[in-house]
Amino acid sequence: MSASVSPSSDFQKAVKQLLRDLGQTLPSGWESMQMVREIRASASSPALVLLEEAMTQLEARRPYQAQLLHQRYWQDEAIQTLMRKYHRSKSSIHRDLRAAHDALAAILWEREQRARERFAREQYQRLEAPTNDRLFGVDALLTQLRELILSEDGPALILLTGMGGMGKTSVADRLSRLLIDERAFAGFGWISLRPQVSLWDTRPYFQPHPQQEAATMVFEALTIQLLGEGAIPSPFSLTDLLARLRTHLHHAPHFIVIDNLESLPDIRPILTQINNLARPTRFLITSRRRPFDIPDLHVQSIPSLHREAARALLRHEARKRNILALQLAPDEQLDRIWQQVGGNPLALRLVAGQLHVHPLPDVLAHLTQGRQMHQFFDYIYRQAWASLDDLAQRVLIAMSLLPPHGGDVAQIAAITELSPGSIRDALETLIQVNLVDVRVGPEGARYTIHSLTRAFLHHIAAWS
Incomplete structure (x- = not known):
């Protein structure tokens, strides 16, 4: 992800508003900023933290500009006072303040770009490396799925179905990357249930775990991916684990892919459990099998290539x-x-x-x-x-x-x-x-x- 050379005019105006409020309130539209999302997890006043840390950096880089902003906003000194203090004309003080505003905005914009790059890198690492350098004939499907997922009243649970080789995993991967680039969700998850086969094993092609054990493995893997191993309850309880996962996904909406769900002997029970974790989090499930008795499940078939x-x-x-x-x-x-x-x-x-x-x-x-x-x-x-x-x-x-x-x-x-x-x-x-x-x-x-x-x-x- 390449960072912009300089912040937009809207971003610069927001930084001026941040200064006027002395970091007491977030500028309009900044709730979706990645640097705000990072800080909010550990700070009750992200606007104040951002402003103070940016001012510290500005002071290290350009002491005069940091001092000028501090006197103008924190000490509420008038332009005439600054003119006398620095023996500068009114136009010169205004020019210096604009330069200081721009420098502070640049520091905050650099931080936002680093936060976005860090976010994308961390989320990409949860995906599998794609096997296809290009996809064909799925643009309309990707657009449709994206609109469904981002719609406030859209389905929270989507089943992407089709026979083997149709590209279910590839479509899910491409859609995840598009949404990561847009930072459409607070986080992303990817759990693959591809069956593992050994030629020298005399067992059948797929030896499934018992249904409940398989479901437990899915939710345990998802919890570790999103929250870390420390979030696994001890002694272990699936009920407690699902409660922790539900709380996290409610406060921080995610987009989560469960790939190859047909590997489980019966996909209906786990779909019911997944449905209880959804909203506002959205789930995309890929499977060769499709149940017909799951409420609130939107089924989308992969079309054959025209x-x-x-x-x-x-x-x-x-x-x-x-x-x-x-x-x-x-x-x-x-x-x-x-x-x-x-x-x-x-x-x-x-x-x-x-x-x-x-x-x-x-x-x-x-x-x-x-x-x-x-x-x-x-x-x-x-x-x-x-x-x-x-x-x-x-x-x-x-x-x-x-x-x-x-x-x-x-x-x-x-x-x-x-x-x-x-x-x-x-x-x-x-x-x-x-x-x-x-x-x-x-x-x-x-x-x-x-x-x-x-x-x-x-x-x-x-x-x-």
Whole structure:
């Protein structure tokens, strides 16, 4: 986030009002200032704290200007008195006061910019690194969701639903980042319930916790994220924890995403508990399943990509991955892909990845073998798997042993006992065919796989 070079005229006027009131009241509109939000948690009079600390900084930087403001406002000295004291003309004193006002406003504006940057950084850290550099065909959906969430009488609980690969997590992530940039809420939360699968575990694909235990884990993780481990009651009581969480979310409205809620055996009980935490806090839930008997739940389906959006996505993948056949393909051929895939973004990306190893006419000819989406995914994953060499297959299998948020080269090396260079070569191939995503964050590159890829690898292990 880049700071503005100088504060606006409205901000400068507000600083003058702050001086006139000697910090007794906040200027109009300053309740939403991030520096005020930070101070309010520990100070009963944030306006006074802001003014005193800004004056201290001004005194260190420009003693004359700080002294001039102090005499004019705190000591209520008249302009004529200041003229005699400093042997300055009336116009010179007014000019010096304007410069002092501007300097004080600049100090406060710098503080606000630092507070905003700190806020954005802290909130971004709660999100997962996005896997897609661009989203297609979701602008209208994002606008609609934003309006619903920011509307005073809008739903407090929104369920974003759709089959795997439709981009529920990506939309929730993009919406969270938009709202963070706007500082639309006092804070943000993100809890992911992506199932973890081990190929060498003989249990079923997803071994859920008992319902109540799973719900407890969700609320405990959310409490730690928002309030810290010290907020967990001891001895532990879910009732006490929910009460603390409810109090915090009532006084400091948040926007919270619970991702992949379908991982729980029954999502209705926890939705009822979440609903009790809402208002004014807003929740966005993503799930492949949708209940029909939860009051106050707004259900929003992820739409399939329309023809133009699918074309744009395929063209983007072609440029990004240097797939010449796809770059040169006429719209009619891209439309044939879209007609078979049905506008599922992940499926389109997987088809684009296949063009690294198969000619476009062959891919188009074989797409009809998977008209149903679950058949298509099975078909396309089998095709992708068969195109990999032994090294890439070995690394991809290792990826399924990593936690849902992925891992780095060192973690993959610990599983495969391959050299980092060999792993990077394999990862480059897997990224090209869209079987592996790379998330680049402050700690470096992390490699992840989609839950559908993980499910396919589980079936591979079962067959072998």
